[in-house]
Amino acid sequence: MRYANLLIPTLREVPSDAEAISHVLMVRAGYIRQLAAGLYIYLPLALRVMRKINAILREEMNALGAQEIALPALHPAEIWQETGRWYEIGDEMFRLKDRTGRDMCLGMTHEEIMTWLAAREIRSYRELPQVWYQIQTKLRDEARPKSGVLRTREFLMKDSYSFDADEEGLEKSYRRHAEAYHRIFSRCGLDFFMVESDPGMMGGGMSHEFMAPSPAGEDEVAICDACGYAANVELALSDPKRNEPVAWQVEEVYTPGKRTVQEVSQFLGIEPRYFIKSLLVISDSGPVLALVRGDQELHEKKLARIIGKHRPAHKDEIRSALGVDAGFIGPMEQKVRVIADTCLQEGTYVSGANRQDYHVKGIVPGRDFTAEWHDITLAREGDFCVKCNAPIRIQRVIEVGNIFKLGTKYSVPLKAMYLDEKGQERPLVMGSYGIGPARIAAAAIEQNHDDDGIVWPRAIAPFDVEILALNMNDPKTRDLAEAFYRDLRAKGIEVLVDDRDARAGVKFKDADLIGIPTQVILGEKNLKDGLVEVKDRKTKEVKKVEAESVVAYLLTLFS
Protein backbone atom coordinates (compact mmCIF):
# COMPACT_ATOMS: atom_id res chain seq x y z
CA MET A 1 0.00 0.00 0.00
CA ARG A 2 1.01 3.59 -0.43
CA TYR A 3 2.01 5.46 2.69
CA ALA A 4 0.79 8.79 1.37
CA ASN A 5 -2.79 7.50 1.39
CA LEU A 6 -2.70 5.52 4.61
CA LEU A 7 -3.77 6.50 8.09
CA ILE A 8 -0.51 6.05 10.00
CA PRO A 9 -0.53 8.93 12.48
CA THR A 10 2.91 8.61 14.05
CA LEU A 11 3.76 10.77 17.02
CA ARG A 12 7.08 12.37 17.70
CA GLU A 13 6.43 12.53 21.41
CA VAL A 14 5.55 9.92 23.99
CA PRO A 15 1.85 10.04 24.83
CA SER A 16 1.44 11.25 28.39
CA ASP A 17 -0.99 8.56 29.50
CA ALA A 18 0.97 5.54 28.32
CA GLU A 19 3.35 3.65 30.56
CA ALA A 20 3.90 0.15 29.17
CA ILE A 21 6.32 0.03 26.25
CA SER A 22 3.89 -1.76 23.99
CA HIS A 23 1.27 0.88 24.77
CA VAL A 24 3.65 3.77 24.10
CA LEU A 25 4.85 2.29 20.84
CA MET A 26 1.43 1.28 19.55
CA VAL A 27 0.21 4.83 20.07
CA ARG A 28 3.38 6.53 18.84
CA ALA A 29 3.67 4.36 15.76
CA GLY A 30 0.09 5.05 14.75
CA TYR A 31 -1.42 1.61 15.45
CA ILE A 32 -4.08 2.45 18.01
CA ARG A 33 -6.02 5.32 19.50
CA GLN A 34 -7.93 5.31 22.76
CA LEU A 35 -11.65 6.01 22.75
CA ALA A 36 -12.22 5.66 26.51
CA ALA A 37 -10.77 3.67 29.39
CA GLY A 38 -10.19 0.16 28.10
CA LEU A 39 -11.61 0.87 24.65
CA TYR A 40 -9.29 1.13 21.67
CA ILE A 41 -9.56 1.94 18.01
CA TYR A 42 -7.41 -0.27 15.81
CA LEU A 43 -5.95 1.74 12.95
CA PRO A 44 -4.95 0.13 9.63
CA LEU A 45 -1.53 -1.10 10.72
CA ALA A 46 -2.89 -2.68 13.90
CA LEU A 47 -5.71 -4.31 12.03
CA ARG A 48 -3.22 -5.89 9.64
CA VAL A 49 -1.27 -7.29 12.59
CA MET A 50 -4.45 -8.69 14.12
CA ARG A 51 -5.40 -10.28 10.82
CA LYS A 52 -2.00 -11.95 10.61
CA ILE A 53 -2.35 -13.32 14.10
CA ASN A 54 -5.91 -14.46 13.50
CA ALA A 55 -4.86 -16.22 10.31
CA ILE A 56 -2.31 -18.22 12.30
CA LEU A 57 -4.96 -19.00 14.92
CA ARG A 58 -7.34 -20.25 12.24
CA GLU A 59 -4.73 -22.37 10.55
CA GLU A 60 -3.74 -24.08 13.76
CA MET A 61 -7.28 -24.52 15.03
CA ASN A 62 -8.44 -25.93 11.72
CA ALA A 63 -5.42 -28.23 11.73
CA LEU A 64 -6.58 -29.86 14.94
CA GLY A 65 -10.02 -30.38 13.49
CA ALA A 66 -11.78 -27.47 15.16
CA GLN A 67 -14.68 -25.88 13.33
CA GLU A 68 -15.15 -22.12 13.24
CA ILE A 69 -18.59 -20.81 14.12
CA ALA A 70 -19.87 -17.43 15.30
CA LEU A 71 -21.90 -16.83 18.43
CA PRO A 72 -23.75 -13.65 19.44
CA ALA A 73 -22.09 -11.22 21.82
CA LEU A 74 -25.48 -10.38 23.34
CA HIS A 75 -26.87 -13.12 25.55
CA PRO A 76 -30.15 -13.78 27.33
CA ALA A 77 -29.72 -13.92 31.11
CA GLU A 78 -31.48 -17.27 31.58
CA ILE A 79 -28.60 -19.35 30.27
CA TRP A 80 -26.19 -17.66 32.64
CA GLN A 81 -28.70 -18.11 35.45
CA GLU A 82 -28.86 -21.83 34.79
CA THR A 83 -25.14 -22.25 35.40
CA GLY A 84 -25.26 -19.82 38.29
CA ARG A 85 -22.67 -17.47 36.88
CA TRP A 86 -25.27 -14.73 36.47
CA TYR A 87 -25.15 -14.54 40.26
CA GLU A 88 -21.51 -15.44 40.88
CA ILE A 89 -20.00 -12.85 38.60
CA GLY A 90 -20.23 -9.31 39.88
CA ASP A 91 -19.81 -5.93 38.24
CA GLU A 92 -17.48 -7.35 35.65
CA MET A 93 -20.45 -8.48 33.59
CA PHE A 94 -22.13 -5.86 31.43
CA ARG A 95 -25.85 -6.28 32.07
CA LEU A 96 -28.75 -4.64 30.30
CA LYS A 97 -32.41 -5.08 29.52
CA ASP A 98 -34.01 -5.32 26.13
CA ARG A 99 -37.10 -3.29 25.21
CA THR A 100 -39.43 -5.79 26.82
CA GLY A 101 -37.54 -5.69 30.09
CA ARG A 102 -35.86 -9.03 29.62
CA ASP A 103 -32.45 -9.34 31.34
CA MET A 104 -29.54 -9.63 28.96
CA CYS A 105 -25.76 -9.50 29.21
CA LEU A 106 -22.80 -8.97 26.98
CA GLY A 107 -20.69 -12.07 26.59
CA MET A 108 -17.52 -12.10 28.66
CA THR A 109 -16.84 -15.68 27.64
CA HIS A 110 -18.91 -18.28 25.83
CA GLU A 111 -19.04 -21.54 27.78
CA GLU A 112 -22.76 -21.13 28.36
CA ILE A 113 -23.67 -20.43 24.76
CA MET A 114 -21.44 -23.13 23.29
CA THR A 115 -22.87 -25.64 25.76
CA TRP A 116 -26.40 -24.49 24.93
CA LEU A 117 -25.65 -25.29 21.31
CA ALA A 118 -24.07 -28.62 22.14
CA ALA A 119 -27.09 -29.55 24.25
CA ARG A 120 -29.28 -29.20 21.20
CA GLU A 121 -27.07 -30.52 18.45
CA ILE A 122 -24.98 -33.32 19.90
CA ARG A 123 -26.91 -36.57 20.39
CA SER A 124 -24.62 -39.52 20.07
CA TYR A 125 -21.17 -40.69 21.04
CA ARG A 126 -20.72 -41.26 17.31
CA GLU A 127 -20.52 -37.49 16.83
CA LEU A 128 -17.77 -37.06 19.38
CA PRO A 129 -15.37 -35.45 19.80
CA GLN A 130 -16.41 -32.02 18.59
CA VAL A 131 -14.27 -28.90 18.81
CA TRP A 132 -15.85 -25.56 18.01
CA TYR A 133 -14.21 -22.16 18.00
CA GLN A 134 -14.72 -18.55 17.16
CA ILE A 135 -12.66 -15.38 17.05
CA GLN A 136 -14.99 -12.88 18.56
CA THR A 137 -15.42 -9.85 20.77
CA LYS A 138 -15.63 -10.28 24.52
CA LEU A 139 -16.90 -7.56 26.81
CA ARG A 140 -15.92 -7.23 30.43
CA ASP A 141 -16.42 -4.23 32.64
CA GLU A 142 -12.92 -4.42 34.05
CA ALA A 143 -12.33 -2.72 37.37
CA ARG A 144 -9.10 -1.34 36.06
CA PRO A 145 -8.28 -1.45 32.37
CA LYS A 146 -4.56 -0.86 31.90
CA SER A 147 -1.43 -0.98 29.80
CA GLY A 148 -3.01 -0.11 26.48
CA VAL A 149 -4.31 -3.14 24.71
CA LEU A 150 -3.16 -5.58 27.42
CA ARG A 151 -6.24 -5.23 29.59
CA THR A 152 -9.31 -3.75 27.92
CA ARG A 153 -13.05 -3.82 28.37
CA GLU A 154 -13.73 -4.95 24.83
CA PHE A 155 -11.32 -7.33 23.17
CA LEU A 156 -11.01 -10.04 20.63
CA MET A 157 -10.59 -13.60 21.76
CA LYS A 158 -10.11 -16.89 20.04
CA ASP A 159 -12.12 -19.24 22.19
CA SER A 160 -12.55 -22.91 21.50
CA TYR A 161 -14.52 -25.59 23.28
CA SER A 162 -14.12 -29.33 23.15
CA PHE A 163 -16.86 -31.88 23.73
CA ASP A 164 -15.85 -35.42 24.53
CA ALA A 165 -17.52 -38.58 25.73
CA ASP A 166 -15.28 -39.04 28.75
CA GLU A 167 -12.25 -37.87 30.69
CA GLU A 168 -9.96 -39.80 28.42
CA GLY A 169 -11.30 -37.94 25.40
CA LEU A 170 -10.98 -34.62 27.20
CA GLU A 171 -7.39 -35.44 28.04
CA LYS A 172 -6.69 -35.89 24.35
CA SER A 173 -8.48 -32.70 23.30
CA TYR A 174 -6.68 -30.81 26.03
CA ARG A 175 -3.29 -32.12 24.95
CA ARG A 176 -3.98 -31.34 21.31
CA HIS A 177 -4.85 -27.79 22.23
CA ALA A 178 -1.71 -27.43 24.30
CA GLU A 179 0.31 -28.57 21.30
CA ALA A 180 -1.51 -26.23 18.94
CA TYR A 181 -0.92 -23.35 21.35
CA HIS A 182 2.79 -24.07 21.40
CA ARG A 183 2.83 -23.89 17.61
CA ILE A 184 0.76 -20.69 17.56
CA PHE A 185 2.94 -18.74 19.96
CA SER A 186 6.11 -20.02 18.34
CA ARG A 187 4.88 -18.97 14.92
CA CYS A 188 4.00 -15.54 16.29
CA GLY A 189 7.60 -15.14 17.38
CA LEU A 190 6.92 -15.04 21.10
CA ASP A 191 9.15 -16.13 23.92
CA PHE A 192 6.69 -18.03 26.13
CA PHE A 193 6.11 -21.01 28.36
CA MET A 194 3.22 -23.05 29.68
CA VAL A 195 2.55 -23.02 33.42
CA GLU A 196 0.11 -24.65 35.81
CA SER A 197 -2.62 -22.26 36.83
CA ASP A 198 -5.65 -21.75 39.00
CA PRO A 199 -8.92 -22.47 37.19
CA GLY A 200 -10.60 -19.58 39.03
CA MET A 201 -14.15 -18.80 38.00
CA MET A 202 -14.00 -21.19 35.05
CA GLY A 203 -14.26 -24.01 37.50
CA GLY A 204 -13.42 -27.55 36.60
CA GLY A 205 -10.15 -29.31 37.11
CA MET A 206 -6.77 -28.69 35.59
CA SER A 207 -5.74 -25.57 33.76
CA HIS A 208 -2.62 -24.16 32.22
CA GLU A 209 -1.64 -20.69 31.09
CA PHE A 210 0.66 -19.62 28.29
CA MET A 211 2.88 -16.86 29.52
CA ALA A 212 5.08 -14.41 27.64
CA PRO A 213 7.79 -12.87 29.84
CA SER A 214 7.54 -9.09 30.03
CA PRO A 215 7.81 -6.44 32.73
CA ALA A 216 4.44 -5.12 31.56
CA GLY A 217 2.75 -8.37 32.56
CA GLU A 218 0.27 -8.64 35.39
CA ASP A 219 1.06 -12.16 36.46
CA GLU A 220 4.05 -13.77 38.06
CA VAL A 221 5.18 -17.31 37.60
CA ALA A 222 7.63 -19.45 39.52
CA ILE A 223 10.04 -21.29 37.25
CA CYS A 224 12.56 -24.00 37.95
CA ASP A 225 15.15 -23.96 35.20
CA ALA A 226 16.58 -27.25 36.40
CA CYS A 227 13.53 -29.51 36.04
CA GLY A 228 11.12 -27.32 34.11
CA TYR A 229 8.57 -26.91 36.87
CA ALA A 230 6.58 -23.76 36.10
CA ALA A 231 3.47 -22.46 37.81
CA ASN A 232 1.59 -19.26 38.39
CA VAL A 233 2.57 -17.88 41.81
CA GLU A 234 -1.12 -18.18 42.68
CA LEU A 235 -0.49 -21.87 43.18
CA ALA A 236 3.25 -22.39 42.81
CA LEU A 237 4.77 -24.64 45.43
CA SER A 238 8.21 -23.97 46.79
CA ASP A 239 10.36 -24.65 49.83
CA PRO A 240 11.85 -21.67 51.58
CA LYS A 241 15.39 -21.80 52.87
CA ARG A 242 15.32 -23.95 56.00
CA ASN A 243 16.09 -22.60 59.41
CA GLU A 244 19.12 -23.89 61.25
CA PRO A 245 18.06 -25.91 64.32
CA VAL A 246 18.03 -23.97 67.56
CA ALA A 247 17.80 -25.30 71.10
CA TRP A 248 15.48 -22.90 72.86
CA GLN A 249 13.57 -23.72 76.01
CA VAL A 250 9.99 -22.54 76.17
CA GLU A 251 10.19 -19.11 77.68
CA GLU A 252 7.89 -16.10 77.84
CA VAL A 253 9.67 -12.88 76.97
CA TYR A 254 8.57 -9.34 77.73
CA THR A 255 8.15 -7.38 74.49
CA PRO A 256 6.43 -4.15 75.49
CA GLY A 257 4.64 -2.49 72.57
CA LYS A 258 6.46 -4.64 69.99
CA ARG A 259 3.83 -5.98 67.64
CA THR A 260 5.12 -6.61 64.17
CA VAL A 261 7.55 -9.39 63.33
CA GLN A 262 10.03 -6.73 62.35
CA GLU A 263 9.78 -4.90 65.67
CA VAL A 264 10.02 -8.02 67.81
CA SER A 265 12.78 -9.40 65.60
CA GLN A 266 14.87 -6.29 66.15
CA PHE A 267 14.01 -6.11 69.83
CA LEU A 268 15.08 -9.70 70.49
CA GLY A 269 17.84 -9.87 67.91
CA ILE A 270 16.29 -12.94 66.28
CA GLU A 271 15.83 -13.18 62.51
CA PRO A 272 12.24 -12.97 61.19
CA ARG A 273 12.42 -16.50 59.79
CA TYR A 274 12.35 -17.84 63.37
CA PHE A 275 8.97 -16.23 63.98
CA ILE A 276 5.45 -17.47 63.48
CA LYS A 277 3.25 -14.75 62.04
CA SER A 278 -0.37 -15.23 63.15
CA LEU A 279 -3.04 -13.63 61.02
CA LEU A 280 -6.72 -13.79 61.84
CA VAL A 281 -9.15 -13.73 58.93
CA ILE A 282 -12.91 -13.96 58.90
CA SER A 283 -14.33 -16.54 56.51
CA ASP A 284 -17.96 -17.34 55.78
CA SER A 285 -17.79 -20.07 58.39
CA GLY A 286 -16.13 -17.97 61.08
CA PRO A 287 -12.68 -16.83 62.14
CA VAL A 288 -9.60 -18.70 60.93
CA LEU A 289 -6.07 -18.24 62.20
CA ALA A 290 -3.47 -18.42 59.44
CA LEU A 291 0.14 -19.07 60.40
CA VAL A 292 3.12 -18.30 58.19
CA ARG A 293 6.80 -18.04 58.87
CA GLY A 294 7.89 -14.53 59.88
CA ASP A 295 9.86 -13.81 56.73
CA GLN A 296 7.10 -15.02 54.42
CA GLU A 297 3.86 -13.64 53.09
CA LEU A 298 0.43 -15.17 53.26
CA HIS A 299 -1.00 -15.78 49.80
CA GLU A 300 -4.68 -14.87 49.91
CA LYS A 301 -5.64 -17.03 46.96
CA LYS A 302 -3.98 -20.12 48.31
CA LEU A 303 -5.80 -19.63 51.60
CA ALA A 304 -9.05 -18.98 49.76
CA ARG A 305 -8.81 -22.38 48.09
CA ILE A 306 -8.88 -23.96 51.55
CA ILE A 307 -11.31 -21.80 53.51
CA GLY A 308 -13.19 -19.93 50.80
CA LYS A 309 -13.78 -16.21 50.68
CA HIS A 310 -12.31 -14.32 53.60
CA ARG A 311 -11.13 -10.93 54.77
CA PRO A 312 -8.74 -9.69 57.45
CA ALA A 313 -10.33 -9.49 60.90
CA HIS A 314 -10.98 -6.16 62.55
CA LYS A 315 -9.34 -5.30 65.87
CA ASP A 316 -12.43 -6.02 67.93
CA GLU A 317 -12.99 -9.31 66.12
CA ILE A 318 -9.47 -10.38 67.03
CA ARG A 319 -10.06 -9.53 70.65
CA SER A 320 -13.36 -11.38 70.87
CA ALA A 321 -12.17 -14.46 68.95
CA LEU A 322 -8.74 -14.83 70.53
CA GLY A 323 -8.88 -12.74 73.69
CA VAL A 324 -5.73 -10.81 72.84
CA ASP A 325 -4.74 -7.83 70.74
CA ALA A 326 -3.17 -8.09 67.31
CA GLY A 327 0.59 -8.27 67.65
CA PHE A 328 0.61 -10.74 70.50
CA ILE A 329 -1.38 -13.58 68.95
CA GLY A 330 0.05 -17.06 69.21
CA PRO A 331 -1.20 -20.43 67.90
CA MET A 332 -1.18 -22.18 71.29
CA GLU A 333 -4.46 -23.41 72.72
CA GLN A 334 -6.64 -21.68 70.16
CA LYS A 335 -10.29 -22.61 69.78
CA VAL A 336 -10.57 -21.33 66.21
CA ARG A 337 -9.61 -23.21 63.08
CA VAL A 338 -5.86 -22.97 62.50
CA ILE A 339 -4.23 -23.27 59.06
CA ALA A 340 -0.42 -23.30 59.09
CA ASP A 341 2.04 -23.16 56.26
CA THR A 342 3.77 -26.49 55.67
CA CYS A 343 7.23 -25.08 56.24
CA LEU A 344 6.33 -24.51 59.90
CA GLN A 345 6.14 -28.27 60.49
CA GLU A 346 9.83 -28.24 61.31
CA GLY A 347 11.80 -26.02 63.63
CA THR A 348 11.52 -23.96 66.76
CA TYR A 349 9.94 -20.54 66.77
CA VAL A 350 8.97 -17.32 68.48
CA SER A 351 5.33 -16.29 68.45
CA GLY A 352 2.89 -14.08 70.31
CA ALA A 353 2.10 -15.31 73.83
CA ASN A 354 -1.64 -14.55 73.70
CA ARG A 355 -0.85 -12.08 76.47
CA GLN A 356 -0.45 -8.33 76.08
CA ASP A 357 3.21 -7.30 75.65
CA TYR A 358 4.57 -10.85 75.73
CA HIS A 359 5.96 -13.27 73.16
CA VAL A 360 6.99 -16.89 73.60
CA LYS A 361 10.32 -18.28 72.50
CA GLY A 362 10.84 -22.00 71.89
CA ILE A 363 7.54 -22.92 70.28
CA VAL A 364 7.68 -26.33 68.61
CA PRO A 365 4.83 -26.87 66.14
CA GLY A 366 3.07 -30.17 66.64
CA ARG A 367 4.10 -30.26 70.25
CA ASP A 368 2.87 -26.86 71.38
CA PHE A 369 0.00 -26.47 68.94
CA THR A 370 -1.74 -28.33 66.17
CA ALA A 371 -2.95 -27.07 62.86
CA GLU A 372 -4.06 -28.06 59.38
CA TRP A 373 -0.94 -27.96 57.25
CA HIS A 374 -1.16 -26.37 53.82
CA ASP A 375 0.98 -24.39 51.44
CA ILE A 376 -0.35 -20.86 51.98
CA THR A 377 2.67 -18.67 51.31
CA LEU A 378 3.83 -16.81 48.27
CA ALA A 379 6.63 -18.47 46.33
CA ARG A 380 9.67 -16.23 46.26
CA GLU A 381 12.81 -15.81 44.22
CA GLY A 382 15.44 -18.08 45.71
CA ASP A 383 13.03 -20.59 47.21
CA PHE A 384 13.69 -24.19 46.26
CA CYS A 385 11.83 -26.31 43.76
CA VAL A 386 9.59 -28.88 45.44
CA LYS A 387 10.35 -31.37 42.66
CA CYS A 388 14.11 -31.13 42.28
CA ASN A 389 15.26 -28.79 45.04
CA ALA A 390 17.01 -26.38 42.66
CA PRO A 391 16.49 -22.66 43.25
CA ILE A 392 13.48 -21.20 41.49
CA ARG A 393 13.10 -17.78 39.94
CA ILE A 394 10.07 -15.52 39.71
CA GLN A 395 9.23 -14.07 36.32
CA ARG A 396 6.71 -11.37 35.44
CA VAL A 397 4.61 -12.42 32.46
CA ILE A 398 1.76 -11.54 30.15
CA GLU A 399 -0.93 -14.21 29.94
CA VAL A 400 -1.48 -14.76 26.23
CA GLY A 401 -3.54 -17.92 26.39
CA ASN A 402 -5.07 -20.47 28.68
CA ILE A 403 -6.58 -23.91 28.58
CA PHE A 404 -9.10 -25.38 31.03
CA LYS A 405 -10.47 -28.82 31.70
CA LEU A 406 -14.06 -28.04 32.50
CA GLY A 407 -15.39 -31.55 32.90
CA THR A 408 -19.16 -31.49 33.26
CA LYS A 409 -19.44 -28.17 35.08
CA TYR A 410 -21.46 -26.65 32.25
CA SER A 411 -22.90 -29.69 30.53
CA VAL A 412 -24.78 -30.88 33.63
CA PRO A 413 -26.69 -27.66 34.47
CA LEU A 414 -27.35 -26.98 30.79
CA LYS A 415 -28.28 -30.62 30.15
CA ALA A 416 -25.81 -31.16 27.35
CA MET A 417 -26.08 -34.95 27.16
CA TYR A 418 -25.31 -37.65 24.64
CA LEU A 419 -26.14 -41.32 24.38
CA ASP A 420 -23.26 -43.72 24.80
CA GLU A 421 -22.82 -47.13 23.12
CA LYS A 422 -25.21 -48.71 25.62
CA GLY A 423 -27.91 -46.11 25.09
CA GLN A 424 -27.11 -44.50 28.42
CA GLU A 425 -27.52 -40.74 28.68
CA ARG A 426 -24.31 -39.07 29.83
CA PRO A 427 -23.09 -35.47 30.15
CA LEU A 428 -20.57 -34.16 27.66
CA VAL A 429 -17.08 -33.72 29.07
CA MET A 430 -15.80 -30.31 28.12
CA GLY A 431 -12.71 -28.19 27.84
CA SER A 432 -12.33 -24.53 26.96
CA TYR A 433 -9.35 -22.77 25.47
CA GLY A 434 -8.64 -19.08 24.98
CA ILE A 435 -6.13 -16.85 23.25
CA GLY A 436 -6.06 -13.05 23.17
CA PRO A 437 -4.68 -11.90 19.82
CA ALA A 438 -4.20 -8.32 21.03
CA ARG A 439 -2.09 -9.61 23.87
CA ILE A 440 0.02 -11.54 21.40
CA ALA A 441 0.61 -8.31 19.50
CA ALA A 442 1.42 -6.35 22.66
CA ALA A 443 3.66 -9.10 24.02
CA ALA A 444 5.48 -9.26 20.69
CA ILE A 445 6.23 -5.55 20.97
CA GLU A 446 7.24 -5.86 24.60
CA GLN A 447 9.71 -8.56 23.60
CA ASN A 448 10.83 -7.03 20.30
CA HIS A 449 11.62 -3.34 20.28
CA ASP A 450 14.52 -0.95 20.58
CA ASP A 451 14.97 2.76 21.19
CA ASP A 452 13.77 3.55 17.67
CA GLY A 453 10.53 1.62 17.81
CA ILE A 454 8.86 -1.70 17.15
CA VAL A 455 10.67 -4.68 15.64
CA TRP A 456 7.91 -7.02 14.49
CA PRO A 457 8.44 -10.74 14.25
CA ARG A 458 8.11 -11.40 10.54
CA ALA A 459 5.02 -13.62 10.82
CA ILE A 460 2.82 -10.94 12.37
CA ALA A 461 4.27 -7.76 10.88
CA PRO A 462 1.72 -5.52 9.16
CA PHE A 463 3.81 -5.66 5.98
CA ASP A 464 6.73 -7.79 4.86
CA VAL A 465 8.69 -4.95 3.28
CA GLU A 466 8.72 -1.19 3.42
CA ILE A 467 10.17 0.66 0.45
CA LEU A 468 11.67 4.00 1.38
CA ALA A 469 11.73 6.21 -1.69
CA LEU A 470 13.94 8.86 -0.17
CA ASN A 471 13.43 11.57 -2.74
CA MET A 472 10.10 11.40 -4.50
CA ASN A 473 11.11 14.32 -6.69
CA ASP A 474 13.78 12.21 -8.31
CA PRO A 475 12.11 10.44 -11.27
CA LYS A 476 14.51 7.51 -11.14
CA THR A 477 13.71 6.87 -7.48
CA ARG A 478 10.02 7.20 -8.11
CA ASP A 479 10.00 4.84 -11.07
CA LEU A 480 12.06 2.23 -9.31
CA ALA A 481 9.91 2.38 -6.18
CA GLU A 482 6.88 1.87 -8.36
CA ALA A 483 8.50 -1.06 -10.17
CA PHE A 484 9.54 -2.79 -6.94
CA TYR A 485 6.12 -2.21 -5.49
CA ARG A 486 4.50 -3.88 -8.46
CA ASP A 487 6.95 -6.76 -8.76
CA LEU A 488 7.00 -7.63 -5.08
CA ARG A 489 3.24 -7.66 -4.84
CA ALA A 490 3.11 -9.90 -7.87
CA LYS A 491 5.22 -12.36 -5.87
CA GLY A 492 2.77 -12.26 -2.98
CA ILE A 493 4.89 -10.03 -0.78
CA GLU A 494 3.06 -7.42 1.23
CA VAL A 495 4.63 -4.05 0.61
CA LEU A 496 4.29 -0.61 2.07
CA VAL A 497 5.89 2.05 -0.10
CA ASP A 498 6.70 5.35 1.53
CA ASP A 499 5.83 7.62 -1.34
CA ARG A 500 5.35 10.74 0.73
CA ASP A 501 6.96 13.95 -0.38
CA ALA A 502 8.90 14.08 2.87
CA ARG A 503 12.54 14.36 3.77
CA ALA A 504 14.65 11.25 4.14
CA GLY A 505 15.02 11.64 7.90
CA VAL A 506 11.28 11.57 8.42
CA LYS A 507 10.98 8.37 6.43
CA PHE A 508 13.81 6.66 8.29
CA LYS A 509 12.34 7.62 11.66
CA ASP A 510 8.83 6.49 10.79
CA ALA A 511 10.03 3.26 9.22
CA ASP A 512 11.98 2.32 12.34
CA LEU A 513 9.05 3.29 14.53
CA ILE A 514 6.40 1.21 12.78
CA GLY A 515 8.78 -1.72 12.71
CA ILE A 516 8.33 -3.51 9.40
CA PRO A 517 11.08 -6.13 9.41
CA THR A 518 12.72 -5.34 6.07
CA GLN A 519 13.40 -1.90 4.61
CA VAL A 520 14.34 -1.31 1.00
CA ILE A 521 16.01 2.08 0.77
CA LEU A 522 16.10 3.88 -2.56
CA GLY A 523 18.56 6.76 -2.46
CA GLU A 524 19.95 8.78 -5.34
CA LYS A 525 23.59 8.16 -4.41
CA ASN A 526 23.35 4.39 -4.59
CA LEU A 527 21.01 4.42 -7.55
CA LYS A 528 23.75 6.08 -9.59
CA ASP A 529 25.67 2.85 -9.18
CA GLY A 530 22.57 0.77 -9.76
CA LEU A 531 22.38 -0.23 -6.10
CA VAL A 532 19.68 -0.20 -3.46
CA GLU A 533 19.99 -0.97 0.20
CA VAL A 534 18.15 -3.73 2.01
CA LYS A 535 18.11 -3.10 5.73
CA ASP A 536 17.12 -5.50 8.47
CA ARG A 537 15.08 -3.66 11.07
CA LYS A 538 16.21 -5.90 13.89
CA THR A 539 19.96 -6.07 13.30
CA LYS A 540 20.18 -2.79 11.38
CA GLU A 541 22.48 -4.55 8.95
CA VAL A 542 22.46 -3.00 5.52
CA LYS A 543 23.17 -4.95 2.38
CA LYS A 544 23.71 -3.20 -0.92
CA VAL A 545 22.06 -5.11 -3.72
CA GLU A 546 21.95 -4.61 -7.48
CA ALA A 547 18.61 -3.06 -8.33
CA GLU A 548 17.77 -5.85 -10.79
CA SER A 549 18.25 -8.59 -8.23
CA VAL A 550 16.47 -7.01 -5.28
CA VAL A 551 13.21 -8.88 -5.79
CA ALA A 552 15.02 -12.20 -6.00
CA TYR A 553 17.06 -11.34 -2.94
CA LEU A 554 13.98 -10.45 -0.91
CA LEU A 555 12.31 -13.67 -1.91
CA THR A 556 15.16 -15.59 -0.31
CA LEU A 557 14.49 -13.72 2.94
CA PHE A 558 10.92 -14.94 3.05
CA SER A 559 11.46 -18.55 2.09
Place this chain on the structure above:
RNA sequence: CGGGGCGUAGCGCAGCCUGGUAAAGCGCACCUGCCUUGGGAGCAGGGGGUCGGAGGUUCAAAUCCUCUCGCCCCGACCA
Protein backbone atom coordinates in the same frame (compact mmCIF):
# COMPACT_ATOMS: atom_id res chain seq x y z
C1' C B 1 -13.81 0.02 45.60
C1' G B 2 -9.28 2.31 48.58
C1' G B 3 -4.71 5.46 47.71
C1' G B 4 -2.03 8.92 44.44
C1' G B 5 -1.63 12.04 40.04
C1' C B 6 -3.43 14.77 35.87
C1' G B 7 -7.34 17.55 32.63
C1' U B 8 -4.96 24.64 29.05
C1' A B 9 -5.06 24.06 20.39
C1' G B 10 -4.23 17.53 17.08
C1' C B 11 0.30 15.95 20.40
C1' G B 12 3.77 17.39 24.43
C1' C B 13 3.80 21.21 27.99
C1' A B 14 4.32 26.40 30.75
C1' G B 15 1.04 29.85 33.21
C1' C B 16 -2.38 28.48 38.67
C1' C B 17 0.90 28.78 44.59
C1' U B 18 0.49 35.04 45.09
C1' G B 19 -6.77 36.66 40.68
C1' G B 20 -5.92 42.04 36.93
C1' U B 21 -0.22 43.41 32.98
C1' A B 22 -1.49 44.16 26.46
C1' A B 23 -3.79 40.03 23.28
C1' A B 24 -3.95 32.85 27.17
C1' G B 25 1.69 31.39 25.81
C1' C B 26 5.76 27.84 23.99
C1' G B 27 7.61 23.46 21.03
C1' C B 28 5.97 19.96 17.51
C1' A B 29 2.08 18.98 14.03
C1' C B 30 -1.31 21.54 10.37
C1' C B 31 -2.30 25.36 5.92
C1' U B 32 0.22 28.90 1.98
C1' G B 33 4.74 30.38 -0.47
C1' C B 34 10.00 29.94 -1.23
C1' C B 35 13.79 26.59 -0.48
C1' U B 36 15.37 21.67 0.60
C1' U B 37 15.62 15.73 -0.08
C1' G B 38 20.58 9.94 3.34
C1' G B 39 18.35 10.22 9.98
C1' G B 40 12.22 13.98 12.58
C1' A B 41 15.78 20.91 7.77
C1' G B 42 15.39 26.50 7.04
C1' C B 43 12.84 31.34 6.13
C1' A B 44 8.25 34.13 5.78
C1' G B 45 3.11 34.32 6.46
C1' G B 46 -1.36 31.88 8.54
C1' G B 47 -5.46 28.85 10.90
C1' G B 48 -6.85 26.43 15.28
C1' G B 49 -8.75 27.37 22.54
C1' U B 50 -16.18 27.79 25.25
C1' C B 51 -8.38 26.78 29.86
C1' G B 52 -12.90 19.11 31.07
C1' G B 53 -18.10 20.63 32.90
C1' A B 54 -21.54 23.13 36.45
C1' G B 55 -22.20 26.34 40.37
C1' G B 56 -20.05 29.97 43.66
C1' U B 57 -16.65 34.07 45.67
C1' U B 58 -15.02 38.82 43.40
C1' C B 59 -15.31 45.10 40.30
C1' A B 60 -12.40 41.06 37.85
C1' A B 61 -11.33 33.70 37.60
C1' A B 62 -7.23 29.26 33.50
C1' U B 63 -5.78 30.99 38.57
C1' C B 64 -9.62 30.88 44.80
C1' C B 65 -13.98 27.61 46.83
C1' U B 66 -17.80 23.58 46.18
C1' C B 67 -19.73 19.82 43.30
C1' U B 68 -19.19 16.83 39.06
C1' C B 69 -17.19 14.18 34.73
C1' G B 70 -12.98 12.01 32.43
C1' C B 71 -8.06 9.77 32.02
C1' C B 72 -3.48 7.51 34.08
C1' C B 73 -0.64 4.94 38.01
C1' C B 74 -0.43 1.66 42.71
C1' G B 75 -3.53 -1.74 45.36
C1' A B 76 -8.13 -4.85 45.70
C1' C B 77 -10.56 -7.51 41.83
C1' C B 78 -9.79 -10.17 37.18
C1' A B 79 -12.61 -15.91 32.08
